[in-house]
Amino acid sequence: MTKCTFCGRRAAYHRRYAGVFLCDRCMIRSVERRFRRSMGEHRLVSPGERVAVAVSGGKDSVACMHLLADYCRRKNCELVAVTVDEGIRGYREESLPIARENAKQLGVEHFVVSFEQAFGATLDQITTLARRKGTGLNPCTYCGVMRRSLLNQAARELDADKLATAHNLDDEVQAIMLNYVRADFSRLYRLGPSYPPREGFVPRVKPLRGIPEKEVALYALLKGIKVHLGVCPYVGGIHAEIREFLNRLEANHPNSKFMILRMFDRMRPHLAEAMPEFExxxxxxxxxxxxxxxxxxxxxxxxxxxxxxxxxxxxTKST
Ligand SMILES: [Zn+2]
Ligand SMILES: [Zn+2]
Structure with a gap:
């Protein structure tokens, strides 16, 4: 039996990049500690603030809502949850009830906003239309831009001081690499634990960005949190290629993902100087x-x- 490096109980996880084994209890504690450290270090949320969390129903967002609910109770903050229903057949109708159930269990008010209501078309319809018109843009581009805009608007209408999203280490490093490959400077700059408030934007915070995807998943599993495990049917293209590349890199060179993130965070303050000013x-x-x-x-x-x-x-009222 492999033992936990910290307490000697049966190990549940091998944290390769740190060369340690963790049991279920130490694993849960470690994720919660990292979450709190990230919240504190970057001053993501201040006491008394109202936080909107984006919850899809997947493991990351549901785990994030659970962690935030606990945090908000301690810090006297208010938490509300928002789900964007993009209209992805066979996917969203399964994850949405899970988001709702978890919010209810935590006593968090839950709101749903949909592509269909806001734009008059579901993502499925948008994808068909884009293909027919030959726009050359893939579903993830439409989905990413439109979801972000609806989340910002919903958070603003809900009077939220912060909008929390569940991007984990893997998501964040993928986004860094994607913006490198696309040479998208302003998007690259906007990545980070948080960015300075600009008018009309509810400041976004990402409390899970220092936690690997695997560990967020294991945390949800060990805590017995009910999550949706489906994979978005539109996943593919360059996003998937970058993801595979990073996973291979991490497998052969543990800690690579953390290093990429750390390097980016060190460079980021200097990027501000190169950001063009615009009205x-x-x-x-x-x-x-x-x-x-x-x-x-x-x-x-x-x-x-x-x-x-x-x-x-x-x-309308919450769900
Ligand atoms: Zn242990
Ligand atoms: Zn507009």
Whole structure:
């Protein structure tokens, strides 16, 4: 029997990059400690603040909501949950009830906003339309931009001081690499534990970005948290390639992902100097903050012959 390096009980996990074994209890404690450290180190949430957490129903977001619920209780913060229903058949209808159930169990008010209501089309329909029109953009591009815009708007309408998302170490490092490959400087700059508030944007915080995906999954499993394990049917393309590359790198050279993140965090303050200054405006159509006349989301919709439908997202009561 392999023993836990810290307490001698049966090991449940081999943390290769640190050369240690952890039992179930030490594993749970370690994830919770890292979460709290990240919240404290980067001052992600201040006492008394209202936090909106984006919850899809998958392991990361549900685990994040559980960790935040506990944190908010201690810090006298208020937590609300938002699920974006993109309209992905066979995927979202399974994960949404799980998000709702977990929120209910934690006593967290839960809201659902949908692509269909906001844009008049589901992601499935948008994907078909994009293919037919030959836009050359993949579903993840539409989904990423539009989801981000709805989450920001929902968080603003809910009067949230912070918008928490469940990006883990793997997600964050993938995003860093993707922006390198695409030479997307402003997106690269916007990655980080948090970024300075700008008008119209609810500041985003990522309390799990220092925790590997595997460990978040194991945490949810060991805590007996009910999560949706499905994989998005649209996953693929360059995102998947970068993910495979990073996993191979980590397997052959443990700690690579942490190193990439650490290096990025050290460089990031210097990137600010190179960020072009631009005036923040409001999107003509939906009112979201943007540097041009249309926000990215409305621009993508226009390219498909679609437009914004529902203006106010949070009009009804929570689910
Ligand atoms: Zn132990
Ligand atoms: Zn817009």
């Amino acid at each position: 923040m405006r409001r999107c003509e159509v939906c009112g979201e903050p943007t540097s041009s006349t249309l926000c990215k989301s409305c621009e993508l919709l226009r390219g498909l012959g679609l437009g914004r439908k529902q203006k106010t997202l949070i009009s």
